[in-house]
């Protein structure tokens with residue numbers, strides 16, 4: 001679309017009225033899968049979510065939430081919150097970070113960019129540090145991209161390289177960290193054969209070290225800082241493989257996600273890779289939410305979230321720029337997708353007042369990701385964003401109800417206040433508890449989410465509004481690793497392998513409520529519809545025609 005003649009003004013929908021209150025509910029990690037004992041949504045009592053499908057099948061359908069439908073490189077890529085909420089809010093499919101990094105590495109363009117040239121300035125005298133998630137999950141980072149970057153950086157002058165690895169177990173099976181470390185060690189050994197001083201310098205589990213998000217718990221980032229920058233950690237090893245294996249078995253509850261921080265030391269007990277003046281640092285994750293806090297600690301002069309003790313003068317680049325609004329970090333290897341003209345921005349320009357709410361761990365999902373990776377409101381007169389503080393320092397299987405009811409209460413009050421046309425929430429339970437791999441707790445989580453949906457729908461009933469209930473990707477509907485035929489896969493000891501990750505499953509979308517015009521139903525000519533089709537659908541329900549370059553609407557209005 002050219003800028004000449006561009007207007008934010010949306011045309012009136014020929015058949016649908018304006019001014020209805022829409023309750024827009026995103027259940028995080030809520031896919032549709034065959035019913036069995038590992039489908040926690042099926043096992044849980046979820047009368048409200050069940051009722052949509054049963055009582056109004058023409059207003060219930062499945063939509064795609066993984067792979068190419070959300071801009072990921074392949075159909076084997078599971079969905080995730082970043083790409084899911086981007087698609088839901090933006091109404092179009094953008095090539096996402098994973099894909100953009102793949103392209104930049106394959107073409108070699110990454111090495112010609114400003115970001116790489118900036119870190120390259122340190123290669124002569126300093127060390128190149130690579131910090132990030134070590135797995136092939138493809139949600140935040142990918143091991144093969146790290147491998148290519150290691151090779152490429154060494155070919156472009158890096159002589160001394162240190163990797164600060166974070167173990168995963170959330171996007172991949174718990175215990176898979178061991179294999180990833182082996183692969184990485186192999187690559188580093190090859191670099192050493194070529195005369196490059198390359199080794200792992202520190203590590204820790206992603207949920208306990210470094211990768212907090214939305215400022216839920218700065219202690220997590222501090223633990224990482226101490227190990228990565230200061231070279232200090234409670235556990236010291238001479239070998240990373242040994243570190244991971246030992247800490248996994250010896251520490252209570254130390255699975256891949258929660259591995260305690262460790263540093264690698266030399267024979268004399270000295271850390272092999274603290275970050276010092278003159279070094280270069282790259283955070284290798286392409287996904288933003290869990291890198292923003294570290295980026296702030298690395299880049300901000302004035303920083304008070306924890307005592308950094310020593311702030312090295314470094315050249316720092318992100319794999320991507322993580323926050324376009326904050327311009328953070330200021331240097332990056334690959335440009336992020338430019339997601340513009342999101343539905344939220346259109347709606348404020350067309351008089352639609354919005355309320356958005358979740359608890360901390362998902363707050364940025366319904367705001368930052370929803371708005372195309374943009375912090376804050378478009379127009380604070382038209383929008384109100386409310387964050388409910390999440391519990392800190394626990395795994396959510398011990399509190400599976402999380403803040404679902406509190407979120408629903410805020411949504412209910414916002415709906416009943418009559419001040420808003422769109423009340424948008426993310427209900428985190430299916431996802432956050434699903435990631436713990438605790439099946440019993442995930443069942444409780446799904447029930448809690450269903451109760452929260454009920455509370456919001458009841459408020460919509462009271463004001464004569466419309467509801468749209470959907471999800472961003474699967475998780476809780478499948479808690480076991482399966483073989484190609486769909487049968488649960490057993491590990492060497494004959495136990496089932498718990499699946500903590502998201503899935504490739506489609507997600508439901510249901511519409512309804514007393515304000516829904518008679519004759520509105522899902523079209524049946526959009527069989528491949530996905531999350532990106534939701535924005536146009538919602539814009540229609542607000543009484544407008546969606547922008548012409550948006551993915552098509554899912555609804556039609558038949559004469560009654």
Ligand SMILES: O=C(O)[C@@H](CO)OP(=O)(O)O
Nearest residue numbers: 080081082139170171431
């Ligand atoms: O917790 C996260 O960072 C991811 C999984 O890696 O989950 P989600 O995409 O649902 O936020």
Ligand SMILES: [Mn+2]
Nearest residue numbers: 028029081472
């Ligand atoms: Mn999610």
Ligand SMILES: [Mn+2]
Nearest residue numbers: 029431432435
């Ligand atoms: Mn998740």
